[in-house]
Amino acid sequence: SQTIHQWPATLVQPVGSPLSLECTVEGTSNPNLYWYRQAAGRGLQLLFYSVGIGQISSEVPQNLSASRPQDRQFILSSKKLLLSDSGFYLCAWSVQAGVADTQYFGPGTRLTVL
């Protein structure tokens, strides 16, 4: 069966520090991968998605970036964190069926920027 991992689970970082969040998927090949941010425990905002190694699409311009160095690894990064980057970050994967693909979410990373 497929599983998705995210780490760290929680992170407290000062403003201006760098960020690296990691997501890995097991039990599937060539998945679509996604990064979302959830603010204040409510709606999710899609940040990035990837359909293959090195292929990243950004949905929202901001000081975050994403990379996919391996088929089942997705990394969210920032060179300098802002207070507004605080939130709950969720990684998700789906098979590449192309239509109404169900996305499966990881456990999330709670980021607090002070």
Place this chain on the structure above:
Amino acid sequence: AQSVAQPEDQVNVAEGNPLTVKCTYSVSGNPYLFWYVQYPNRGLQFLLKYITGDNLVKGSYGFEAEFNKSQTSFHLKKPSALVSDSALYFCVFSPLAGAGSYQLTFGKGTKLSVIP
């Protein structure tokens, strides 16, 4: 703009009573609709989805949802609520195939509290 709306921020129901979490959509053409649940400080879990066919969709944990095209609704239901059903519920839609077909659009969420 295409969207889904969850008109209730919070729903309270007594344990053992039927529950309904409402969702309406504003989508051109035939929508693909999902329900996800999020327990406190956890990731989202997929409950069910509607693509085409039978308007009544059955999902995980005894939940079901009815697609109603005339009312543009996709309400989530369960015949008998459990305290463990207390969580945040999201109605989600996916556009038709093509560019952005894998981009999900989330409703704001409805917090369900089941009272013992």
